[in-house]
Amino acid sequence: MDLLKKENVQILNRAEDWKDAIRKSVMPLENGGYVEPRYKEEIISNVEKMGSYIVIAPYIALPHARPEQGVIKSQIAVTLFKDAIEFENKDNPVRLFIVLAAADNNRHLEALVVISELLQDERIVQKILNAENEEELYEYFVSE
Amino acid sequence: MEIKKILCFCGSGLGTSFLMEMNVKKALVNLGINDVEVEHSTIDDVMPGAADLFVCGADLLANAEKAGKAIGLNNMVSMPEMESKLKEAFGL
Known part of the structure; x- marks a missing residue:
């Protein structure tokens, strides 16, 4: 998967809340020049307006906004938090944040x-959630 | 009413809804259901008559039900959940 680079995969201990988790998860893309600084705030404001649509499965969120909300180049970032993060009005706490930055509606x-194929396999999801370092985490995403 | 068109939607109409569209199509094949049009869009396009069945995340189900028959998913990548909820919607 050429949209995921190793430098955009990270394992962090914790976040203050879901907003902090989104800001931290988007940071590699911001630092790499793939998204504008406003991208993370656009995602947060979308979630506030439209609900936690980014939580796609137990422990997994797919934060994303629209191309015109600050995407420069298409790219993905993966962040795994050791402590789970609660979302408002959602039963599922989240540990894995897969941030999508799509520069157009088709590229991503x-x-x-x-990602969908990967996450359909519960054994792989378990392995991903138990990854001990970034190297291992990255390999699960690119080895498919 | 016969289901001929399914609309998957989320807040942005870009990532999550597309993910659901892919999995709805896959589930329909697995269930042997043909001739159903599946599309993805944003919540703005959810209105009565836009589709025969709406598919979304569980937290948006209340919005969808105002527009018609709807399915709310807890796990959008789970094929077992998708297939059982589609089966019910199609009355199989």
């Missing part, structure tokens, strides 16, 4: 297909 579809 290939990556989404790969």
